[in-house]
């Protein structure tokens with residue numbers, strides 16, 4: 001279902017989004033070489049509770065995962081790109097970590113993801129991969145305004161990623177968001193301008209370009225039935241914001257509190 005949020009609901013979405021952005025920023029600052037993924041999950045749980053919100057992940061049980069996710073955040077390391085299940089693993093120098101967080105507060109959900117390097121970067125290609133997803137996200141947000149179509153966002157993402165020579169997988173992408181984390185419309189990370197649902201004020205969207213360095217094929221980690229990895233073992237990155245369509249353009253809801 002496509003939800004069009006009232007101005008009051010968008011206001012609440014601003015509060016939820018700000019909390020998501022701030023939690024992710026705090027996690028980024030706290031994470032160091034040696035941090036355990038289970039610690040990140042625990043910190044997230046405390047910050048969600050402290051913010052008066054609830055997790056969208058704990059009970060989440062879609063067809064592509066093995067039972068309820070049971071954790072508060074996705075922690076995807078190196079070749080893992082989406083749905084990385086937190087487990088007893090300490091981060092090493094140069095690891096590329098993607099964190100993806102969705103919560104609901106006062107009836108409105110918000111969803112965002114960041115990728116960053118832990119410790120000292122090892123290969124400039126890692127930073128380039130992250131940068132490409134960030135530029136793809138910015139390009140999609142730049143074209144998100146009333147009257148534009150979902151296909152315009154898909155095309156903007158595709159143009160940035162393919163200009164850098166990355167293959168694109170369209171099995172998972174962005175989505176509408178509102179009272180729950182996943183709503184229609186689906187936002188593919190490649191597509192045709194002018195096609196698809198026409199954007200209007202009050203629509204909230206989670207836009208999430210993600211990329212694998214040298215393949216478009218995913219494999220599910222057999223040990224947890226959730227974590228999606230690149231089929232070749234190459235590195236990956238993922239960046240996501242929740243935005244709200246305004247009368248004239250769009251507003252990013254998942255920016256952190258200014259420090």
Ligand code: MF3
Nearest residue numbers: 057060069074083100102111
């Ligand atoms: N937040 C993800 C998305 O952007 C979904 C993660 S589902 C999980 O759509 F349960 F695996 F965490």
Ligand code: CO
Nearest residue numbers: 111206208240
């Ligand atoms: Co999402």
